[in-house]
Amino acid sequence: QVQLVESGGGLVQAGGSLRLSCAASGRTFRTYNVGWFRQAPGKEREFVAAIMRSGGAIHYADSVKGRFTISTDIAQNTVYLQMNSLKTEDTAVYYCGSKIDVSDPRRSASYDYWGQGTQVTVSA
Numbered sequence: 001q002v003q004l005v006e007s008g009g010g011l012v013q014a015g016g017s018l019r020l021s022c023a024a025s026g027r028t029f030r031t032y033n034v035g036w037f038r039q040a041p042g043k044e045r046e047f048v049a050a051i052m053r054s055g056g057a058i059h060y061a062d063s064v065k066g067r068f069t070i071s072t073d074i075a076q077n078t079v080y081l082q083m084n085s086l087k088t089e090d091t092a093v094y095y096c097g098s099k100i101d102v103s104d105p106r107r108s109a110s111y112d113y114w115g116q117g118t119q120v121t122v123s124a
Contacts, residue, residue: 002113003097006075007119012090020081020118029053029072029098034079036070038092038120045095050105051080056058059105066089082096086122093117 004034008020009043035050048072052058058070069082079096104110 001096002032004098004113004115005098006094006096006115006118007098009094009120011088011121011123012124014086016086017082017084018086018120020083021118022081022095022115024077024079026100028074028077029079030074032098032100033102033105034070034072035097035108035111036079036081036094037097037108038090038094038116040092043092045046045108047106047108048094051079052102052105054072060118061106086120086121088124091120091122093119 002023005023008018012018033052035049037045038048041047047061048064049068051070051072052079067085071080093118096115098113
């Protein structure tokens with residue numbers, strides 16, 4: 001079992017930055033692959049970024065590439081999502097998920113565990 005807790009969301013102006021955290025308990029991120037997803041009102045959950053345990057391969061959605069950075073602090077058992085140059089279209093609830101398998105990290109259905117989400121609101 002893995003318990004995930006996201007934090008760091010909030011209200012920020014366009015062009016600003018936020019850093020989201022995903023803290024895990026139960027199992028360490030040495031074992032799991034971790035992804036960040038987001039869901040805006042009336043839309044499906046969409047992939048944002050993922051970091052794989054094996055070699056630490058990193059994947060980003062095209063919409064955030066160059067602006068967002070995913071990283072892991074193994075000692076803290078925490079995965080971060082640094083979000084820079086935020087846009088109004090980044091407004092959503094952000095979730096972190098974890099899984100054992102190495103199938104396509106962009107598929108939300110492939111994840112075993114999810115946090116409760118943290119709201120990010122970007123104003124114009």
